[in-house]
Amino acid sequence: MCDSDLEQYLLGCVTDESELAMIEEHLLICEQCIDRAQRLGMEMASIRQALVSDQKSAVQPIRRICLAMSV
Ligand SMILES: [Zn+2]
Numbered sequence: 519m520c521d522s523d524l525e526q527y528l529l530g531c532v533t534d535e536s537e538l539a540m541i542e543e544h545l546l547i548c549e550q551c552i553d554r555a556q557r558l559g560m561e562m563a564s565i566r567q568a569l570v571s572d573q574k575s576a577v578q579p580i581r582r583i584c585l586a587m588s589v
Pocket residue numbers: 519544548549550551
């Protein structure tokens with residue numbers, strides 16, 4: 519699984535049921551990806567915090583990232 523898949527999953531951008539199931543199943547068995555998910559999750563929490571502290575630009579950049587990544 520690549521980082522961008524994990525990122526999309528953590529951002530809640532993965533809406534496809536089968537894709538979600540695949541990612542969650544993989545996270546159950548792959549320690550490497552669990553580590554990466556935790557690391558990315560922490561990065562995203564700090565990104566979100568930065569956005570919240572700057573209310574004017576909050577949400578929008580994440581939305582744009584999601585749109586850019588969704589096919
Ligand atoms: Zn993996």
